[in-house]
Amino acid sequence: MKVLVVDDQQGIRQVLKILVHELGDTAGEACNGHEALEKVKSWLPDVVFMDIRMPGMGGVEALEKIKILYEEIPVIMMTAYGSDGVHDDMKKMGAAMCLTKPFDVNIIKEILDDLRAKKRYNSKENVV
Secondary structure (H helix, E strand, C coil), X not given: CEEEEECCCHHHHHHHHHHHHHCCCEEEEECCHHHHHHHHHHHCCCEEEEECCCCCCCHHHHHHHHHHHCCCCCEEEEXXXXXXXXXXXXXXXXXXXXXXXXXXXXXXXXXXXXXXXXXXXXXHHCCC
């Protein structure tokens, strides 16, 4: 599975990339919304983990654009300024979910395991 990690903090990107690799998946990275859009277009990830606030194009604007172009790609938003209102707003905009930083890596593992299982199920369904 291809996982795109988008955050302006290199430390967050590195932690998530290491975790993704440990789980046997492939990780790509971007440090802002502009890079995220380009990477989504060229790489077509299976899931995007994206920070809400970043310099230049932030995650909210990038989420809107990704959902217009690739509605089927789940985007999981991340924020250090989380509240129930922010989480609800992100879901209304098309995010699969919103995580508050710092997050438990076990939650990321569960999310990736669930997505991997759904992908396997869908690929079996499409076999003729």
